[in-house]
Each structure stands twice: as structure tokens, then as C-alpha cells.
Amino acid sequence: MPALPTLLDNKNIKEFLKSFDYVLTDCDGVLWCTDTVIGQANDALNQLRALGKKIFYITNNSTKSRNEIVAKCERLSFIANKEEIVCSSYVTALYLKQQNFKRKVYIMGASGIARELEDVGIAHYGAEPEPLVGDVYDLKNTMTLEPDVGAVVVGLDPYFSFPRVMRASSYLKDPDCIFIATNTDERFPINKNDLIMPGAGACVKCVETVVQRPPVIMGKPSETMFSLISDKHQLNPSRTLMIGDRCNTDILFGKNCGLHTLVVLSGITKMEDLESWAASTDEDKHKLLADYYLPELGDFIPLLKNEKCQ
Ligand SMILES: [Mg+2]
Known part of the structure; x- marks a missing residue:
């Protein structure tokens, strides 16, 4: 049976801190839950920075642009600049730019994708509501397509509607039209026990089902995000730590890219999940087991205090 992630404590913290120079941290479920900081995650991350660790905020969230995420970090007292933000909307824009x-x-999807495409000078439309008006069967007579669309980007779509799925799918009928998914997260972490918020993966699957071909995926666990920042900042994977709350994106991404991994249990993943993956005979489940875990990021603070005293 594979080992469960090791709890970080006063005994192993020194060795752990020596093992990396770069920190890639997921955001939702690790740093904040919608608009609220999770415990003392801001102090903990700022203290890791003060110890000389280089921080990158690496998020599958495509609803916001990098500027909007910097503004959110500042509002919630996380030190951050635009260069440190790697979100799936930004990676999408860079990917298309690289394809010329x-x-x-x-x-x-949402306006975050539009802002990042504008930043690299790519024309776009669609990040706005298109509700169903009248009978669904009338759409075949009323819907018109624009002539020069060469790519469809699907993310968490706040305007999700039947006409939007029909429009996206109709463009993708052309096999040369590029199908991009910003990410495939099943659900979005929210702090409400009785509700589930669908993630971008729900919107992506809907279109994928219609067009019957897979998208190119930008977000974690795809290695696209890492190759982008690694090329830009010369990151050494063996000196890089990935922190996340969702194991099939964050931790699998870390494993795929050869990074150290730390799971926090303040978002999607619970201890019961770790235990069931460790007990599973399915080897794919074992890849979801991080090297280390903490109940939440703020639990670093007493460990870092001890570290500084030694
Ligand atoms: Mg998360």
C-alpha cells in the first residue's frame, strides 16, 4: 500500500524547507474561498516569501485576468505582482499566440479570457450573455455565425445557455477550428455544505459531447502551464513545490512535472479521500497522493516560527 502524505511538523519542516526554492500555489481552496482568506493563508505565504522562496500563483480559474487576480491578492493581503500570476485565461492567450x-x-466563458486575448492582440467575441429567446427549435433559423472564427475557448461559463453551446459546437463542426478548454475542474470550491457549484469541466464536457472530439487543455494537470513559467523563469522542477487542494489537478500536475507536492485539506480534498486512494488497487489513484499535507496553509506559521528560532 502506498504511503499517505506526511504531515508537516516540527521534525521534518527544516528538511522540507531546504528542498525547494520555488512555490507554485493554487488559489481557490488553498488561499481563499471565493472572497474570504482561508485562515492565515496570507501570512503563511508572505512568510514563505520572506524566507526567500519565489512564489507563483497558478490557478485553473479562467474567469479573471491576471490584473484582476493581482487586485484580489492585494485586497486579501497576499503580496503579488502580475509576473507571478499564471491563470488558465493567460495560458490560453499565450498558447494561441505561440500558434501564430x-x-x-x-x-x-467569462471576461477574464477576453481581457487576456486583448493583451496579446487576438480578436474575440462571446464573453456575454446569450439567453434562449423563444423556442429552441427556432435557433436553426435565427442563429448566424461569424465568418472568421478559428478557435473556440470554453471555460467556466457564467452565461451558460443552450444557444451558447449550439454556437460553440457549430464553429467546431469545422475540423480546423481549434477547440480549447481552459481547464476541466468538475466543481468550484464554495463554502456551502448544501450546494455544489459546477466547474469549467461541466461546460467543456457539454460541448465535447456535442462535437465528439477532445479539446486541448490548458490548465492543471496539463503540463502546458508549467512549461510556460519554467521557460520564462528557468524553474528547476526538483527545486519546486506545488501546493494545492485538488489532487486530480494540482497534485497530479505536480507529479506530471516532477515537482514536490503538498496538499492542504481546506478545499476539495478531505483526509477520507487520501485514505481511500492509498487503499485503492488502482495505480492512477496513487498518483493523487501528495508528498506532504497540512490541514490548511496557515498551519505553516507555527512551523516557520520554530524554523526561524533554530
Ligand atoms: Mg483549488
Whole structure:
């Protein structure tokens, strides 16, 4: 049976801190839950920075642009600058730029994608509501497509509607039209026990089901995000720590890229999940087991205090 992640404590913290120079941290479920800081996550991350660790905020969230995430970090007292933000909307824009994409993008997602495409000079439309008006069967007579759309980007779509799925799918009928998913997270962490908020993966699967071909995925666990920042900042994977709350994205991403991994139990993953993966005979489940765990990021603070005293 594979080992469960090791709890970080006063005994192993020194060796742990010596093992990395770079920290890639997920945001939702690790640093904050919607608009509230999780415990003392801000102090903990700022203290890791003060110890000389280089921090990157690496999030599958495509609803916001990098500027909007910097503003959120500042509002919630996390030190951050635009260069340190790697979100799936930004990675999408860079990917299309690298492909020398010159046509127009249809966005079935939020305005964060639009802002990042604008930043690299790519034309787009679609990040706005298109509700169903009248009978669904009338859409075949009323819907018109724009002529120069060469890519469809699907993310967490706050305007999700039947006409938007039909529009995205219709563009993708052309096999040369690039199908991009910002990420495939099943659900979005919210602090409400009785409710589940669908993630971008729900919107992606919907279109994928219609068009019957898979998208190119930008977010974790795809290695696209890491290759981007690694090229830009010369990160050494063996000196890099990935912190996350969702194991099939964050921790699998860390494993795929050869990083050290730390799971916090303040978001999607619970201790019962770790125990069931360790007990499973499915080897894919074992890849979800991080090297270390903490109940939440703020639990670093007493450990770092001890570290500084030694
Ligand atoms: Mg998360």
C-alpha cells in the first residue's frame, strides 16, 4: 500500500524547507474561498516569501485576468505582482499566440479570457450573455455565425445557455477550428455544505459531447502551464513545490512535472479521500497522493516560527 502524505511538523519542516526554492500555489481552496482568506493563508505565504522562496500563483480559474487576480491578492493581503500570476485565461492567450493564431476566437466563458486575448492582440467575441429567446427549435433559423472564427475557448461559463453551446459546437463542426478548454475542474470550491457549484469541466464536457472530439487543455494537470513559467523563469522542477487542494489537478500536475507536492485539506480534498486512494488497487489513484499535507496553509506559521528560532 502506498504511503499517505506526511504531515508537516516540527521534525521534518527544516528538511522540507531546504528542498525547494520555488512555490507554485493554487488559489481557490488553498488561499481563499471565493472572497474570504482561508485562515492565515496570507501570512503563511508572505512568510514563505520572506524566507526567500519565489512564489507563483497558478490557478485553473479562467474567469479573471491576471490584473484582476493581482487586485484580489492585494485586497486579501497576499503580496503579488502580475509576473507571478499564471491563470488558465493567460495560458490560453499565450498558447494561441505561440500558434501564430490570426483569426477570431469565440469565447464560451467569462471576461477574464477576453481581457487576456486583448493583451496579446487576438480578436474575440462571446464573453456575454446569450439567453434562449423563444423556442429552441427556432435557433436553426435565427442563429448566424461569424465568418472568421478559428478557435473556440470554453471555460467556466457564467452565461451558460443552450444557444451558447449550439454556437460553440457549430464553429467546431469545422475540423480546423481549434477547440480549447481552459481547464476541466468538475466543481468550484464554495463554502456551502448544501450546494455544489459546477466547474469549467461541466461546460467543456457539454460541448465535447456535442462535437465528439477532445479539446486541448490548458490548465492543471496539463503540463502546458508549467512549461510556460519554467521557460520564462528557468524553474528547476526538483527545486519546486506545488501546493494545492485538488489532487486530480494540482497534485497530479505536480507529479506530471516532477515537482514536490503538498496538499492542504481546506478545499476539495478531505483526509477520507487520501485514505481511500492509498487503499485503492488502482495505480492512477496513487498518483493523487501528495508528498506532504497540512490541514490548511496557515498551519505553516507555527512551523516557520520554530524554523526561524533554530
Ligand atoms: Mg483549488
